Amino acid sequence: MASAPSKHYTDDISLLVVTLDTNPFFWSTFSFHFSDFLSQVLAFLNSILLLGQLNQVVVIATGCNSCSYIYDSSSDRNHASTNGTMPALYSNLLHNLDEFAAKDHQFTTDHKPPTVPSSLLSGALSMALCYIQRAFRAGPMHPQPRILCLHGSTDGPEQYVAIMNAIFSAQHSSVPVDSCYIGSNNSAFLQQASYITGGIYYRPPQLEGLFQYLSTVFATDLHSREYLRLPKSLGVDFRASCFCHKQTIDMGYVCSVCLSIFCEHHDKCSTCSSVFGQAQSDVASADSRKRKAS
């Protein structure tokens, strides 16, 4: 996909909305420590704000049960830390993150160990897009928005429909979704998101240098990206999840009216209630063969 076209006004001022994966189950099993990760991300966010006075940064925490805005650089409720050791960005963010973690813990439903629940990426993307829409409507002059997903947990196939809807609305509003995926295998959802919206999907091979990756690949604004050759994704996993069981499938049935995907034959589409036709002849010939044998 061609990269997203940059808009005419304020061509290199960016509004960066970061969705930060705070899935505690993932972080407790991951080799890279959360505090190291967070310090690199905080430094990165600071450097974004340093790049331009009008740059804005918004951080959304993606938890297991809920998502919430934890930092907005343009809000006036930012205050410096009590003992003055840290700039406002850090102290506010950390404070809010802590509160968010506590709240998220309260929402925990019983999950079946040892599986790791996935983070609510769809929720975070939706919140990001809502914020961006508000920025669009703020006036004729606004920074160019983009979304950066710092994500590590595996995809939850039950979120497939919601994530695809979010991706398509991002595509429609020309908001590129960059993904910095730090998990072990590639994430199909994020690959698709970046491919469709014209963003960058990158999985850094060395996590100790995460700050270097972030500042080299993900820090550039949309206007300057035309002049840079950023890492290209080698392949995109376009597999979908079925609508009935939320499992990732390779081959399935598609409703010709609403394009919902099913893994097995149904009589009626659950999304648009259109009635499907007769089953194919495989079934028929299998029956006839059985009849012949018996």
Add this chain to the structure above:
Amino acid sequence: MSATQQAVKRAKYKTTVKDPGTPGVIKLTLEKLIFKPNDPTSKNKLEVDFRLIKSHKHTKEGSNKPPWLNLVHSQGSYIFEFESFPDLHICRELVGIALSKHVETTKVVSDEQLSSSEMTLRIKLLQENSKLQKLHKELVASGKLTESEFWATKKKLLDQDESRKLKQRIGFKNSLIFDTKPTSDGRINQVKFQLTPEIKYQIFALKPAVHQAFLNFVPSKMSEVDFWNKYFKAEYIHSTKNTIAAAAEAAEDEDLAVFLKDDEILENEARKKVRRVDPTLDMEADQGDDYTHLPDHGIFRDGSKETSEAQNTLYRRTLLQDLNRQSEVVLEGKTLDIDMEHPRTVAEVLARRKQESDGVIEEERRNRISKMAQIEDLQAQDDHPFAPLSIKDPRDYFDSQQANAVKTLDDSLAGKKLRCNLSSEQVYGSLRESISNIKTNGLKHPLLSPEVAFKVLSGLTKNISSTKSNLGKSSQESVLDILPNTIKEKLLDHWVCSQELLRHFWSSYPVTTQSLVNKARRLNDAITQINSKLEEIKVSAQSDLRHQVSLVVHPMQQALHAALVHYDADDKKRTAKGPKPNGYV
């Protein structure tokens, strides 16, 4: 295993199974096998050419039998007992190789009756095109394809050649008018004209009135010689541009008059042409050979009507008219294949031809007009809703799909699922602890070491300058040019060969008859051969070229591999038991 050209092993030679066997040494080359017994006086010496051996059998390693190799020939079999199974295997492989070289492969008895002209055509094509010859040698001589199959895909070449017979036709010389210039010597009051049959034919083509006159007068009214005399007299008079003299002569001799006045037939034709209002007609050009219009469209500019000139205008002939008529005839370019000797027949043939061609011309004209009748700017505008063409860089699509082609289903499904045995309290607790850690200690210091940063940066930039995105971007350089000539030639040969084989292979599916089964099998073997050859090239390339070579070889191997996989799958399906749909064999 690298094919050793020969093997020397200890073995015992038995004529039958029960025979205890004579110990000795067996030496195998690709041409023959020699057995020398240890005992020089024994009579069991053997020297057999592999051509006489039909097949070979051997005992299996797992069974209790000793390692025996049985070579079957027309009168019986030679059995050799080896000391160990590895020995047996080595010899067996060699025998297999030797036999396969000599065995007549499923023979290419071409059952098509080729005419000798076909054969000469094929031989000529092979001689002219060295690449074709190489391909032919490679594929047909080694038995991978039959002759008929090979030429089946080369039909275009064969047809093209046939049409070469209808070569360029020699048209008229462009000096029609001037051919008939007379020679004259100033002294005698005579003018000589040279006439050859060809010139006669040209004159008939140029001047239909003369043609008509010839058909009418000769030999009824006058002899040929007289006819030509009169004709050239008329020509001479014309050349003097003396219209009054022409009129006078015409009045005297009515035969001469035929030659002197305007060509009626031409007039009629021209009239027809003008009436046609062919939108493709060039009115301007036609004015030159327009015999029907008076100069200035009949409007006399100085107001007087020059009726006295009327008669004489008949005898005026302009150079423009001559030139136009000549160019028309030359462009029509009808040649005669018949003998030019007898002018009468020439004339008749020409007359007949004209009638035929008239019909053809009419039809052509009708076709042309039906296609051109719509003048475009006079048509109504049709507003088809077109979607604008959006041309994307195809490299984007293909690059991004590359990994998909190789990925299997199991990749991320069965990927290690993260397992977490801790309870939610523990997990959330550790998260909050990390957060408070940063709060107290601040960010990690130093954030990242300079070595790591440098490594990351060089890793990122290395990807940018990889050959994958550089290749093919500039028109001058190509991967093949980087490679040394020998490898390049070999790769190109293999490419051509493999394309040909793949074309035949895929065209033989779906397999419905036994001959197709055989063909598919043959092609499968050939494809495996080429595949291994390509693998060899890849492996033997120098280290600095290896990456480029593998890049070039990779798509070829992919295609061959796909063919092999398909063959195996299809083979399994075919040999699987059970009723098959669609009447498969």
